Amino acid sequence: MKKIVLVLVFIMSIVYVNAQNSKVVSAYNYLKPQYNELGKAKEAIDLATKHEKTKLKAKTWYYRGLVYQALYGSKDTAFQNLCENPLEEAKAAFLKAIELDKKGKYKEDIIKSLKIMTLQFVNKGITEFNSKDNKYEEAFKSFQNAVKINELPFIAQIDTMSVFYSAVAADRAKLYDKAIKYYKECAKYKFKGAKVYLYIENIYKEQKDTVNALKTLKEGIAAYPEDNNLLMIELINFYLNSDQSQEALLYLDKAIANDSSNYSFYFAEGTLYDKLEDFENAVKAYSKSIEINPEYFDAQYNMGALYYNKAVKLIDIANEENDNKKYEIKKAAADKVFEQAIPYLEKAHEINPKDMSTMESLKTLYYRMKKMDKFNAIKEEINKVKEQ
Numbered sequence: 001m002k003k004i005v006l007v008l009v010f011i012m013s014i015v016y017v018n019a020q021n022s023k024v025v026s027a028y029n030y031l032k033p034q035y036n037e038l039g040k041a042k043e044a045i046d047l048a049t050k051h052e053k054t055k056l057k058a059k060t061w062y063y064r065g066l067v068y069q070a071l072y073g074s075k076d077t078a079f080q081n082l083c084e085n086p087l088e089e090a091k092a093a094f095l096k097a098i099e100l101d102k103k104g105k106y107k108e109d110i111i112k113s114l115k116i117m118t119l120q121f122v123n124k125g126i127t128e129f130n131s132k133d134n135k136y137e138e139a140f141k142s143f144q145n146a147v148k149i150n151e152l153p154f155i156a157q158i159d160t161m162s163v164f165y166s167a168v169a170a171d172r173a174k175l176y177d178k179a180i181k182y183y184k185e186c187a188k189y190k191f192k193g194a195k196v197y198l199y200i201e202n203i204y205k206e207q208k209d210t211v212n213a214l215k216t217l218k219e220g221i222a223a224y225p226e227d228n229n230l231l232m233i234e235l236i237n238f239y240l241n242s243d244q245s246q247e248a249l250l251y252l253d254k255a256i257a258n259d260s261s262n263y264s265f266y267f268a269e270g271t272l273y274d275k276l277e278d279f280e281n282a283v284k285a286y287s288k289s290i291e292i293n294p295e296y297f298d299a300q301y302n303m304g305a306l307y308y309n310k311a312v313k314l315i316d317i318a319n320e321e322n323d324n325k326k327y328e329i330k331k332a333a334a335d336k337v338f339e340q341a342i343p344y345l346e347k348a349h350e351i352n353p354k355d356m357s358t359m360e361s362l363k364t365l366y367y368r369m370k371k372m373d374k375f376n377a378i379k380e381e382i383n384k385v386k387e388q
Contacts, residue, residue, distance in 0.1 A: 048060045163182050163185045249269070
């Protein structure tokens with residue numbers, strides 16, 4: 001009698017194990033297009049992944065990955081709402097399956113599914129990034145998932161676009177340490193060129209870390225000796241804003257050597273020489289900028305202002321002269337310099353007819369040089385602009 005009981009128990013245990021195994025098979029079958037019963041598939045595989053007899057089988061977790069990946073890809077909202085993060089659940093399941101699959105029976109199929117998943121995570125991240133709610137942090141997590149899947153040793157691929165998207169999303173989410181990490185990865189693989197260094201530098205500036213900001217710009221310039229204009233401009237502006245004129249001039253010389261047709265470099269050089277009160281070199285630099293681009297307002301205006309300000313200094317010197325004859329000579333010399341300012345300011349006014357500083361300077365000059373027709377005309381233009 002005892003033998004019969006033991007046999008019955010053994011038979012019942014086999015039936016029970018088979019029932020659990022059938023949950024795994026059922027889950028897979030429910031996935032098939034002719035059934036499309038994702039709700040039942042999820043219910044079956046959830047039970048199988050919790051039961052002692054099936055929870056340590058690679059097949060169970062592989063099928064779980066397939067089920068949850070299908071839930072994410074479903075267009076039926078009823079299925080989509082069955083799980084909060086189906087794609088992340090699928091990823092975790094596939095990785096668990098790989099861990100349990102000692103013989104590699106499902107490895108090739110799992111890798112195929114994971115590669116599809118990287119695209120799904122990227123598309124998910126793009127949707128989150130572009131959402132009206134600015135889901136930048138969620139987007140970062142999605143892009144990061146794509147990156148991490150590609151980094152798995154059995155895939156070992158570098159998708160630089162996913163890395164870049166991760167950096168941008170982290171940047172927007174103000175996750176600056178992570179943004180810097182992924183931007184530096186982009187720099188390592190020379191993805192997006194010199195601009196990546198500018199993105200890193202902007203983060204350091206946001207963090208008030210001028211040491212690393214400066215270091216990053218110089219690293220970028222060294223990495224891209226033939227294509228670093230944006231970095232050069234940023235570095236020059238850094239030195240300009242921190243009153244390091246000689247350093248700024250040094251890098252301006254390098255910038256001009258790389259791109260001698262860039263009028264903005266000569267303009268920046270002119271402003272530096274102007275600041276250093278080196279009149280002759282300022283004139284040369286502004287003249288070169290204007291030669292390259294005659295329609296550049298800033299260069300035309302600054303050149304006019306350069307002559308205007310020099311003339312004012314000459315008038316101040318003349319006013320200190322007690323000898324009337326010498327005064328007249330010095331005043332005449334100052335007027336010649338005032339006269340030189342007029343063409344540049346007139347050109348600046350032509351380029352930007354509503355700039356008040358230009359018009360006020362011209363009004364003063366026309367009156368001083370007794371050009372009354374022009375004085376009255378510019379005065380009328382000023383009044384019109386003020387009325388607008």
